[in-house]
Amino acid sequence: APAAVAAGETAVNSPMPGNIFKVECKPGQAVKAGDVLVVLEAMKMGNSITAPVSGVIKSVNVKEGDTVLGKQTLLVIGE
Numbered sequence: 735a736p737a738a739v740a741a742g743e744t745a746v747n748s749p750m751p752g753n754i755f756k757v758e759c760k761p762g763q764a765v766k767a768g769d770v771l772v773v774l775e776a777m778k779m780g781n782s783i784t785a786p787v788s789g790v791i792k793s794v795n796v797k798e799g800d801t802v803l804g805k806q807t808l809l810v811i812g813e
Contacts, residue, residue: 743812744787747805752776754800754808763791765811772796772808789813 739745756773759765765785772783792812796802 745807746809748802750804754796759791
């Protein structure tokens, strides 16, 4: 299930089950809406997971090689 996040924070969830191929961000990094954060490999295709909002990465909950479920929280963006 998606993790609860504090007010002013945005959880970025996996749209589908798959494997984390690449993590393109780290905690403390500023990101803009549309920046690629994670590349998720699913059904033999790389899917770029992008930032829905601009902000600062508060936490990264996955690492390269992890298997994730659909709707699993990958990271959290704050202000």
